Amino acid sequence: MKILVCISNVPDTTSKINFTEGDTQFDTNGVQFVINPNDEFGLTRAMWFKEKQGATVHIATVGDASVEPTMRKALAIGADEGIRINAVPTDGFFVAEQLAHVIKEGAYDLIIAGRESIDYNGGMVPGILAGLLGMNFVNTCIGLEVEGDTATALREIDGGKEKVTAQLPLVIGGQKGLVEESDLKIPNMRGIMMARKKALNVVEPIGATTATADKKFEKPEPKGAVKLTESVDELVELLHTEAKVI
Amino acid sequence: MRPDLFEAPDYYNIDDLLSEEHKLVRDAARQWVKRDVSPIIEEYAQKAEFPKQIIKGLSDIGAFGPYIPEEYGGAGLDQISYGLIMQEIERGDSGIRSTASVQSSLVMYPIFAYGTEAQKKKYLPKLASGELMGCFGLTEPNHGSNPGGMETKYKDMGDHFLLNGAKLWISNAPFADIAVVWAKNEEGRIHGLILERGMEGFSTPETHNKWSLRASATGELIFDNVKVPKENLLPNKSGLGAPLGCLDSARYGISWGAIGAAMDCYDTALRYAKERIQFGKPIAAFQLQQKKLAEMITEITKAQLLALRLGQLKNEGKASSAQISMAKRNNVEMALKIAREARQVLGGMGITGEYSIMRHMMNLESVITYEGTHDIHLLITGADITGIPAFS
């Protein structure tokens, strides 16, 4: 089985988010980037397929050279080879188009993407990808087994779980549950040493369409000062007259 | 202990000066400390026990001989990576970092630098994997700052050496499988010998009731007519310079390690100061607390730059012993002062095991003494700049 894990390079959740150039650009200054958590669950599941079923695992990221540390980490965790599509990702359609091109060339059986990236939360890539490739698609995937060319996936649905089967080739949108947080791997020294020698191939983007463009970002209102009240009556009064919520 | 919410400060974007691999190595160590050290360390420090279950993890993150070449089981990393690993481990606990320092710089390094090919092949891969743990015996009951005066000695008996004497304050001694021991031959010249646990006449009683480095095991090495095979002598360097060469490497690691402890104290104090409300405001709003916090981050930033530059010099093989002394002395004192100030920021909470600060503070009392005391390092700088040694 040949697996491609799509990895998105996203700011760490503790990063301070700021915008520049009149609130049109994300300010990367001082921001730590990590593997998108949903993708990390997928990567870890892919490592399981590698160890238990001898799968080959490649990773692909659309991004400029600044995404390479994140990719190198994925290689240190155990992926065999990386493909970087040398373009700054603009929107979900653009990313999916780039990935689709790489996937067609690589003849993959299973494409593991994250349900969404925690930066822009678009949630479009895996769906569009399946559409462009004409592959089966299972989203919000919280469990995955493969036997022969049949996958059995568990999906999270409102109030319960759904078990589905699908033929390979398949695209999944994965999330926590594929593996648990405690299963996530910290790259060990041996992995880091091996990652030095693994191929990280850079390919140029294909002329893709930009379907949407960011115009402006707005941050939520900063939290106001805390007001301590002396009594419950005063609190109720303030909630009524000042906050106007009751 | 509370959940570990550590966020590393990097006020001068020093990360930009590190390579991709440096950051990968450091972040792996950082993640591991958060996952495997922070949740258990307080309990082990309280019960004064070394958590042996983390040995495998220490090896996995490359804490044992990171700069030893790959052919001997090391990771073949540079000196900055070594420093960063020490920083992250000591962010968790100085005692755990001590174990890693001893294994890397005081056991693997002398075998690598002064040992025979057979000794390197026999010991280094197992030390790198943690299958064997080592200790380093230099200090004696009557000779601490003045190790040249050591009394431990060995006699050439023809087919073996006969070793007699005692070492005190030896980290890892109670559980170490091997010991690199410094002793004088019949001519009074210092040589290194590799001892193995189980040799007749060799015992390692534990030193109890420490208030510092409680999660690190410390003990004595006692040699009562120990027969040491001749092939266990480290042949390629002798004299006081041999053990001091190991100390250079360990002290360099400590100059980074101390930054880790300081960062943890600062980060804890900063978070606490922003959350703790007194007189209707977060205590971080008061100038006196801001002064403490601002001075802490200033000192941490200076220490980071000092360590990084020293790492570059070490990578180029140009760092002098005196330069290493300066960094060890400066950075450990910096960390100890920050721990004391940070403890006050937390008020009463600062003395409990709920937070790491008091443990760091007590640990650093050892760190400022071992590997050359604070005073001795000052005398080394003094001797270096004046050309007049003032030790004796």
Ligand SMILES: Cc1cc2nc3c(=O)[nH]c(=O)nc-3n(C[C@H](O)[C@H](O)[C@H](O)COP(=O)(O)OP(=O)(O)OC[C@H]3O[C@@H](n4cnc5c(N)ncnc54)[C@H](O)[C@@H]3O)c2cc1C
């Ligand atoms: C927890 C712990 C772990 C240790 N682990 C190891 C280990 O693994 N291996 C090992 O070999 N050793 C180890 N040591 C020993 C450590 O290196 C010594 O404690 C240190 O070198 C100081 O020696 P001392 O304690 O005998 O103090 P002393 O040398 O007696 O010093 C006492 C005081 O006198 C001062 N002083 C001494 N000489 C002078 C001078 N000429 N001028 C001015 N002031 C001076 C010192 O600065 C110090 O303040 C460890 C120590 C501790 C506490």
